[in-house]
Each structure stands twice: as structure tokens, then as C-alpha cells.
Amino acid sequence: MNIIEIENLSFYYQADKPVLKDINLTIKKGEWLTILGHNGSGKSTLAKLLIGLLRAKSGTIRIDNEELNQNTVQSIRRKIGIVFQNPDNQFVGVTVRDDIAFGLENLSIPREEMIERIETYAQKVSMSEFLNKEPHALSGGQKQRVAIAGILAMHTDIIIFDESTSMLDPKGRRMILDYMKTLNDEGVTIITITHDMKEAVLSDRILVLKNGEVLKMDTAANVLKDKITLEKSNLELLLPLKVINRLEEKNIKNEELRSYLWQLSLTG
Amino acid sequence: MKNIVIGRFIPGNSFLYKMDPRTKIIALIILMISAFVLRGFMNMFIALGLILLLLLLGRINIIRVIRGLKPLMFLLLFTFTFQILFNETGPVLIVFEQEASWTLHYSWLNILAVVGVVFFWFFTRRFVRFRLLYLVATLVGSIALLINLQLGYVFNTGDLTIHQNAVETGFFIMMRLIIIVTLSTILTLTTKPTDLNLGLESVLKPLKYIRINTEEMAMIIAIALRYIPTLLDEANKIMLAQASRGVDFSEGKMKDKVMQIVSLLVPMFIISFKRSDELANAMEARCFVPGNPRTRLHQLAWTYADTITIIISLMALASVITLRVVGINV
Ligand SMILES: Nc1ncnc2c1ncn2[C@@H]1O[C@H](COP(=O)(O)OP(=O)(O)O)[C@@H](O)[C@H]1O
Ligand SMILES: [Mg+2]
Numbered sequence: 001m002n003i004i005e006i007e008n009l010s011f012y013y014q015a016d017k018p019v020l021k022d023i024n025l026t027i028k029k030g031e032w033l034t035i036l037g038h039n040g041s042g043k044s045t046l047a048k049l050l051i052g053l054l055r056a057k058s059g060t061i062r063i064d065n066e067e068l069n070q071n072t073v074q075s076i077r078r079k080i081g082i083v084f085q086n087p088d089n090q091f092v093g094v095t096v097r098d099d100i101a102f103g104l105e106n107l108s109i110p111r112e113e114m115i116e117r118i119e120t121y122a123q124k125v126s127m128s129e130f131l132n133k134e135p136h137a138l139s140g141g142q143k144q145r146v147a148i149a150g151i152l153a154m155h156t157d158i159i160i161f162d163e164s165t166s167m168l169d170p171k172g173r174r175m176i177l178d179y180m181k182t183l184n185d186e187g188v189t190i191i192t193i194t195h196d197m198k199e200a201v202l203s204d205r206i207l208v209l210k211n212g213e214v215l216k217m218d219t220a221a222n223v224l225k226d227k228i229t230l231e232k233s234n235l236e237l238l239l240p241l242k243v244i245n246r247l248e249e250k251n252i253k254n255e256e257l258r259s260y261l262w263q264l265s266l267t268g
Numbered sequence: 269m270k271n272i273v274i275g276r277f278i279p280g281n282s283f284l285y286k287m288d289p290r291t292k293i294i295a296l297i298i299l300m301i302s303a304f305v306l307r308g309f310m311n312m313f314i315a316l317g318l319i320l321l322l323l324l325l326g327r328i329n330i331i332r333v334i335r336g337l338k339p340l341m342f343l344l345l346f347t348f349t350f351q352i353l354f355n356e357t358g359p360v361l362i363v364f365e366q367e368a369s370w371t372l373h374y375s376w377l378n379i380l381a382v383v384g385v386v387f388f389w390f391f392t393r394r395f396v397r398f399r400l401l402y403l404v405a406t407l408v409g410s411i412a413l414l415i416n417l418q419l420g421y422v423f424n425t426g427d428l429t430i431h432q433n434a435v436e437t438g439f440f441i442m443m444r445l446i447i448i449v450t451l452s453t454i455l456t457l458t459t460k461p462t463d464l465n466l467g468l469e470s471v472l473k474p475l476k477y478i479r480i481n482t483e484e485m486a487m488i489i490a491i492a493l494r495y496i497p498t499l500l501d502e503a504n505k506i507m508l509a510q511a512s513r514g515v516d517f518s519e520g521k522m523k524d525k526v527m528q529i530v531s532l533l534v535p536m537f538i539i540s541f542k543r544s545d546e547l548a549n550a551m552e553a554r555c556f557v558p559g560n561p562r563t564r565l566h567q568l569a570w571t572y573a574d575t576i577t578i579i580i581s582l583m584a585l586a587s588v589i590t591l592r593v594v595g596i597n598v
Contacts (some may be wrong), residue, residue, distance in 0.1 A: 051553050074555065082553050089543050090550035094462050094494045101565035103554040108563045115565070136497045150554065 003029040003158060003189050004050070009059035011045060019045050020212045023059070029157070032180070032190045034200040034220070037209035038234045043193045046209070047162045050191075051082050064157065078107065081151030083164040087143035088135065096122065096138070096146050097131040103154045121149040125179060141172020148179060158189040165199065177202065197224065197238045201266055208233055224265065240265040276336070276456045283573070284326035284458040289467025291574040292455050298581040302588045303447045308597035309436075311588075312443045319450055328457060336453040337446060344442045351438030358433030382410045465489050466566055484558060491547070499540065506535050 004027040011020040019042045027033050037043050048054045050061060052073035061068040063076050081103075084090050093099030097118055104114045122128045125145040135143060144164055151159055161180065165173040177199060184190050192199055200206055206223040208215040208230075216229045223229065225241055237245070240261040247258065284292075306315060323330055389406040396402045459467070469486035476482065510531050516524075591597070 048549070053549050053552060074557065077553065077555050082550075084546060084550060086546060088498055089546035092491065092494070092547070092551055092554075094490060098565065102551075102556070105562040105564055106555040106557070106560070108561060111563060111565060111567060114563065118565075134497070135494070136501065154554070 001029045002026045003064055005062040007060050010057050018212055030187050030189055032184045032203040034203040034206045035193045036200055036206055041209040042212040043209055044162055047160050051080055079156055080158040081156040082160040083147045085163040085166055087140045090147055091135045091143055096133050099146055100150045100153055103150050117153045121153040125149045141168045141175055144176055161192045163193055238265045277460050278457050282327040288568050288574045289459050289463045290470050291577050293467050293471050295577055295581040296451055296455050298585050299451055300448050302585045303444045305588045305592055333450055333453050337449055340449055347441050348438040351434045352430055355434035356431055358431045360429050361432050362430045378414055381413050385410050461493050502539055506532055
């Protein structure tokens, strides 16, 4: 079942500079899609269109069989959450507890249920001990985990991560990636926007954007070994894949080594 | 920068800390009104004694409260002096006879002229060599202005007389100010800024009848409270960055100071705009719609203790009014 259907979507900020050109895309329920692309290729714009922060100039977006428009945007936002890049600029509450509560308050969830959900989802992202902490007492990774809890608590089916790990240290990044995996295993549809091939490799499919157009859309394995596409969009191959390519160039055939390297790149 | 406290909340544990912020705000208002109605030396001292008792029972550091009164000293002295000099009602208490008699003139214009002179002195003193001399000259000049600038004629045949009402009124104003400031200090010392915000939102709710949305205002204040530490951090970082490029924030002349402030303010503005844009997106993405009804995690719970506190404050007001009406102004 398709949870997101995008048809002929176009967008521009200034009429003479199209940012997204005629995008077509379907995402299945429970799928994990990565959007790759160089800076300014329109990734964040696509994310903002999906969550109704921007309005499409032409084309349609359907989420869970509901067309996104002025009347449905509020009900669609209950199904789709987004974690932005900067951990500081999306932390609304004075404390962790208040921040997770923010979305629930907006949905007019009764207080008792709110308290329950806060406990549940804080635990889920291992932030239970930090509920009374203020944001400046938290690391970037912890703040991003709070953001995830805040979205999960709203019982969304889809989460978009717009370069959410790019400002984190390797440990914080690893942890967020682990949560993405867990959530995806539990059936949450995940869209990650990233430059990081290690992140892309975890997903089911990869969409490569270039100057607002779909350059390639295929399974993760196929895109990752597609040297030409990746070079075109200024993206770097993973190290094991580079080695495979070199081996091929030098005509060295060792199936065992090859499959091992391939395995290595897929597990990150 | 990290340790800048917002508001003056000091964590502690006493009944004052546990009290509902709404109760504290309402009681503060009632007691402030009482302080204005109150007259009489004895009554004033009794009121001050009661407040002292409140401070002791509430386990509040009295030194901290007194420190809070410090900025008030100038105002207190000024009003008192003003009363002594210019209030000429009631029986005469003391007469200071003077040999030579001057006529001081005072009117708004004279006072304005003196204020002008003082301002001039304040801004020019750094360019003058002999500062003490300059100060003396300014003082003499001010008095000369009062004597010679005969714009409004009111005051003084030469002897300085102190009248009873002057002393009384001056004293009462002083005491009232002290009481009011002490009471509000108690409120801010024992209430977290977020709770204070919540309480104010609730107390000011009736303002919706004149189309002021207190909920939105409270949201704005809450976000400001949340972002002050973040922005202070940011300012610190910018200052360090500018310092590494040779901007010296600690010294310099007026012109340099202005440059320093600009070099801090411009990036701060840009960063704040970017932040608020992203924050607005994050809030909207989480289903925030300004003005829509929302449930609240923090709900204030009214207890018996709160009712009793309000009743006690009302009783204080009632007794003060009674004293005034009956005429016990000792
Ligand atoms: N608010 C805006 N106003 C005008 N142009 C914008 C705005 N936001 C982004 N753009 C432009 O749109 C293009 C795509 O931006 P964006 O979607 O943020 O790219 P990405 O996230 O892939 O780096 C860029 O050329 C950028 O300059
Ligand atoms: Mg982006």
C-alpha cells in the first residue's frame, strides 16, 4: 500500500528559478527511503512540501489516501512528523517533558494520557532520566532524541529526518541511526535526507535529486554501486565499494573478497 | 554567561514555594493595595513586622531581600528629601534659622533646567581634567539656577522649616515602597519563571474580554524564557570570535564601544531571525495553530491552603481599611 503518492510536483520560490521540477514518487507503507542530493538540490524543500509548510505550485501530494491541501493539512500533519537539522531550533519546551508535551497539547490530548505518552516515548528514546532537564543541559544527540520522542508521542506513521544527524558527533549519530532502524522495524515509514552514504545504505530505496529533478530512483544496493549517478551529484562512494570498483578496473576477480566487501558496505 | 539567572528564582523548600502561583499573585495585589491604604507609624511597623515573620516562616534569605531593596535607596532618599523641603502642611516641627536668606525658585522649568545641567555634567565629565572641581561647579551652578532663574516663584523666606506632615508623608511613602518591593521580591524569589508565567496567564485571563489573548502572550514569554540561555551562549560565542579578530570588548572610548555593540548586535539579529524561522516551522509541523484550543500539561491545582491564603490577605485589607475609617492612624 502506498502511504505517500507524489504526482507531477513542481515548486519554486522565485518564478524564474524552479526548485523542484515535475517530481513523481510513491512510498510504500513501512518503507525506508533515503533522499540524496548535493546542497541546494531541493531536498529540504521537498520535505517542507510534504508536511505542508510550503504549498506546491502544481501537482498533487497524497498522504494516506488524503490529498494535501489547505483543508487537510492539519489532519495530515498528525500522520507525518519531521526532525530538522539543528537540534536547538526545534526544541520548544523549557524542559524535555514540556517539549514532548508540546505536540500533544496541540492535539488536545487529555492530560492523563499526555503524561502516559510522555513516559512511554521518553523511555523509548532512553531519555526518561532527563525529563526535567533543560535543553542547554543536553547534548545535540539527546535533543534530537527528544525531538523523535515528541513526534512518536503524536502517533505519526511517517517520520522525515532532514539531515538530522549532520550536527551530531559520531556517537550521537550512531544512536539516532539505531533508532531509525528500530522504528522502521516496528512499521514506521521513514524518509531520511542526508549526504552520508552510511545512512543511505541502511534504507530500502534511494532517490537521488539533482537540481530539483529525480536523477535516479532505485534500491539502495543498486544506487550505491552506480558510480556514474553518484559522481554526477557530487556524492562519494563508500570505501568498500570504491575498492570493488578498483578491483574491477584492475581485472582482479575474487568472488569471496568481492562479496565480503559488498557485505561490509551494506552493514555500514 | 551560563550562570546568568533569569528572574531571581532561588530554589528552596517552604510553604511559599509550594503555593499556587495564582495565589501568590492575587495575594500580592491585595497586600499592595493594603499597603497603600495603610497609615500610622505603629501600623506601618506592625505591617513590616508581619512581613519579617513571613520571610522567616518562608525560610527566605533576608539579606537577599535587603539587597533587592538597594536600588530603591536613591528613590527613597529623593522622595523623603522632597517632602521635607516642599511639604508645608501641618504643624511646624523644627525651624532651622538661616543668617542670609535666599529665595529658591522651583517649578517644572527650574527642575528641568537642573536635570539638564546634571545630564550635561554626566556626559561631559569624562572629557574634563579636574573632575571633582567640575562636580562642585555643577552643584553650585544648579543652586544658582534655582536662585536666579525666576520662572516659578514659590519657596522660601530663608528659614528651613520642617513640618509634621512632611515627615509623616515622607516616611509613609518610604515604608510603602519598602513593603511593596519586599512583597514582590518574595514572589519572584519563590516562583519559577515558568510558573510565574503560567500564573500570570491564568490571572490575566479576563483580559480576553478586551481582546487580549493571554494564552498567546504566555506562549511568547515561555519561548523567550526557553531561548534566553541559548542566545546568551550565542552572544558569548560571537564575542569570542570577534575578540579573536581583535575586537576588545572590555575597554575603549565611546566610539569604540558603539562599534563593539554593533559587531555583536548585527550577527545576533541575523541568527535570531534564522532561529525564529526554523522554530516557527518546527512548531507548525507539530500541529501548532495560533489561537486554537489546546490542552495543557501544566495545570494549576487550587487547594484549601490557597483559599486560606487569599482569605488572610483579604482580612489584612479589611483591617487596614477599618483602621483608616475608624481613624486609628497611630
Ligand atoms: N526560503 C527560500 N527562499 C528562496 N529560495 C530558497 C529558500 N529556501 C531554499 N531556497 C533555494 O531553493 C533551493 C533548494 O533549497 P533546499 O531545498 O534547501 O536544498 P537542500 O535541502 O537540498 O540543500 C536552493 O537553491 C535554495 O537557495
Ligand atoms: Mg536542506
